[in-house]
Amino acid sequence: MTNIPLFRVMREDYWVKPFFKQYKVALAAALFLGFLTFFSAGALMFISGFLISKSASLPTNILLVYIPIVLTRTFGITRPVFRYLERLTSHNWVLKMTSQLRLKLYQTLEQDAIFIKRDFRLGDVIGLLAEDINHLQNLYLRTIFPTVIAWLLYVFIVVAIGFFSWWFALFMLLYLAILVFLFPLVSVLVNGARQQKEKSLKNSLYTELTDNVLGISDWIFSQRGQEYVALHEHSQDQLMAVQAKMKTFQNKRALVFEVAYGLLILTTFIWASGRFTGNHGGEANWVAAFVLSLLPIIDAFAGLSTASQETNSYADSIERLNALPSLRAETQADKEPQAPYDFQIEDLCFRYPNEEKQVLDQLDLTIPQGQKLAILGRSGSGKSTLATLLRGDLAPSAGRISLGGIPVTSIGEAISSYIGVIQQAPYLFRTSLLNNIRLGNDKASLEQVWQVLERVGLKEMVEKLPQGLDTMVDEAGLRFSGGERHRIALARILLKDTPVVILDEPTVGLDPITEKQVLTTFMEELKGKTVIWITHHLKGIEYADRVIFLENGKLEMAGSPAFLAETSPRFRHLKAVDDGEA
Structure with missing residues (x-):
């Protein structure tokens, strides 16, 4: 004051x-x-x-x-x-x-x-x-x-x-x-x-x-x-x-x-x-x-x-x-990322304001287009922060993150055309089911909507609803189960057809059977896309092409699930715990 x-x-x-x-x-x-x-x-x-x-x-x-x-x-x-x-x-x-x-x-x-x-x-x-x-x-x-x-x-x-x-x-x-x-x-x-x-x-x-x-x-x-x-x-x-x-x-x-x-x-x-x-x-x-x-x-x-x-x-x-930032003059739009949509992370450091601890510390990582990458680590290890940085919602304290050769923070609002996100609790708005799905692409035809519903396994359920796609969704979509809300979120992503999808612990709170079904649907329908999967355990880890472990902001382990199972006692122990064998 x-x-x-x-x-x-x-x-x-x-x-x-x-x-x-x-x-x-x-x-x-x-x-x-x-x-x-x-x-x-x-x-x-x-x-x-x-x-x-x-x-x-x-x-x-x-x-x-x-x-x-x-x-x-x-x-x-x-x-x-x-x-x-x-x-x-x-x-x-x-x-x-x-x-x-x-x-x-x-x-x-x-x-x-x-x-x-x-x-x-x-x-x-x-x-x-x-x-x-x-x-x-x-x-x-x-x-x-x-x-x-x-x-x-x-x-x-x-x-x-x-x-x-x-x-x-x-x-x-x-x-x-x-x-x-x-x-x-x-x-x-x-x-x-x-x-x-x-x-x-x-x-x-x-x-x-x-x-x-x-x-x-x-x-x-x-x-x-x-x-x-x-x-x-x-x-x-x-x-x-x-x-x-x-x-x-x-x-x-x-x-x-x-x-x-x-x-x-x-x-x-x-x-x-x-x-x-x-x-x-x-x-x-x-x-x-x-x-x-x-x-x-x-x-x-x-x-x-x-x-x-x-x-x-x-x-x-x-x-x-x-004290607010100065209003910048309009400049010519930055170049849009070009295929292949590879992520390049170089000397990445990040620290939240007014905090001394480095959440991420000199991280180097390459994520080629089409790879399914699983990011694991205990709470506070920087998994979700890394996902937020990849989408450009935060700017690195130091280092660089680029997508297709363009810094993600320079892509601006167009980033949603390249990266889709499915959160832990996908939100449904108080409007029709059709409008909720069309958030991914408001110009999608009814035929396209039904196609993605069939791909995510919701077509029969929606057809049985009294008003079908015109069914009104209550606040936050509570009438739908957790698995159904995640499938609706996936339907949005499929309509948007982004080359990169970030799954931020999407199966938290789901029972084991639903979790397995949702993961199977996600991985099958997202074939050919870059999938960055933030997870806290190893259930379904076999779907990943590559697994990395973050510890105190640094890369501790990296490799395919098969390679880590063969070479890392820690990975084998964690896998046994998740499978109920230890």
């Missing part, structure tokens, strides 16, 4: 400042209309005060009453008109600005979308969208607009009074400075840190709540539900305590401000009484005009303190946005 003032953050900002220049005409128009709104309100009360006083005496000329009546009607009309135009202009400008900010945020995150899980938690992104962009919208509507308009009115009032009395103009210069500058400064010093803490707590709640909701099953299964609730109650209590302190200070500040402004009106009354009465006779009509004109102006100054105390949270939002 930053303590850097807003103006210092803005000097190095490339997110917000560009919009001042881009929409400078609309900004100037909104500020001018805002000034005219308060000018019209003050002028309306000024003319009304003069008219009331003048009407109470015997006017020497009807024009002395008629002209103020016309001006009263004029300012009475222009005030709401200017107010409407100011709101229309300022909100239109702000909506354009925030839409461009959101677009820039989406583009910035999208350009490195495959690494978003590495760099951000979901709650962080929600915080950026819900809190930071919203705060920057308020930066314009609640801080910049009212502050600049108040400064313009401040200068105008001092100059206008100067035409009548230089010493009272000097007094107004100093007294209004207390309302315009001192009150906001005190608010920043007292409530600014609280405002910043409130925003920080809200961002933390977004992050914690998102993470914990996504992992709520873990809380329930571990019987820590009460702890889960208590965690958020504590965070919520902290937020409410900060908000209560802010509200108490704001109420006291508002009371002091009202008293100070009341004293200003009283002082103006005393000055006007002395300036326009006595020997001036009819000029006494100006007393009510000056006093009443100050009443609507209070709205321009009253919100400055609240606006100023939020500047720290604006600075925090701007810093968070500027």
